[in-house]
Amino acid sequence: MIKRIVFILLLQVFLLGTKSYAQDPHFSQFYAAPTFMSPSLAGSTGGVRLVSNYRNQWPGIKQAYHSYAVSADMYVNKYRSGFGAIMVTDQAGSADYNTTYLGLQYSYRIQLGENLQFIPGLQFTLGQMSLNRNKLIFPDGLVNGGQSSGDAYLAATKANYLDFNTSLFLYSRKYWIGTTVEHMMQPSYSFLDDQARTPMKMVVFGGMNVWRERVSRIEEPRRAAFCYRYERQHNFNQLDFGAYWYSRSLEFGAWWRGIPVFKNENLGTHYLDNDAIVLSAALVTGSFRFGYSYDIQTSDLAGFGGGAHEISIIIEFGDIFGCGAKYLDCFTKRAGLHFNKEQPRNLKIYY
Structure with a gap:
């Protein structure tokens, strides 16, 4: 059974073959946007969770990228299922190019043993892309005194689409690995018909808990983990590695995003990906977590784009509806390694 699940995880890596590429919203604090990364993580705290994220990418470039995400998810113990909803907005450029979508998510926990769970997930998405025609400059506008309707170039300024994502997640007390396939319906993203x-x-994505030290019996132990993330879309490949350390109220993380091992192609030229060093810190108090990260650019935009600022807020409410896991340890902020073989546990992993 476990070998079959691992095979399915690996199979998803190779089932991608397409001919075009489009910009997707991105957050560097991967685990502070859990259901954005994988619908399998809907309900992973065993209770109710609210998450908000904001990213200001390349502030040194006027009107570059602004990304926003708000999500809510909960776990229903009776059905061993997680349910979630997420709304994401991405704003780019001087033409007010916006992408907004609403996703509905579902996950189901399958217990494979005392310390191993397998969680498939789904996400159905309804989205819209739009831009401001009045802020665009077209070729005929350059020869007609700056006047252009754009009718000869744009079929529309709004486009609605449906999409579908799938995910798989394998979790144990020591390690975790997951895969997500997005845009399975390959929606149209063009205004040009x-x-x-x-x-x-x-x-x-995945990781491993590598160190744990308990200071006292009443405090959560200090912990550390190594993580990785690999992304592939058409002719673009990116590999990231990171590490996290946290104590009872503080978390620190560092990622190298875009390790230069893949030769990507852009406009007919090939280049080694080397994007950024991401440093993050978070303050945790009770059920509230506030995180901040900064992308230090190591690409050709270094010193020009201004990196990226990112903020995340997570609030956990526990089992406020009486339908989550039955014991309260599941809902503590540091319950990621607690275990009860009779009840699903909090699957929180490092932010």
């Missing part, structure tokens, strides 16, 4: 399609995107 040329049927350009968003290619499928695959993300593989």
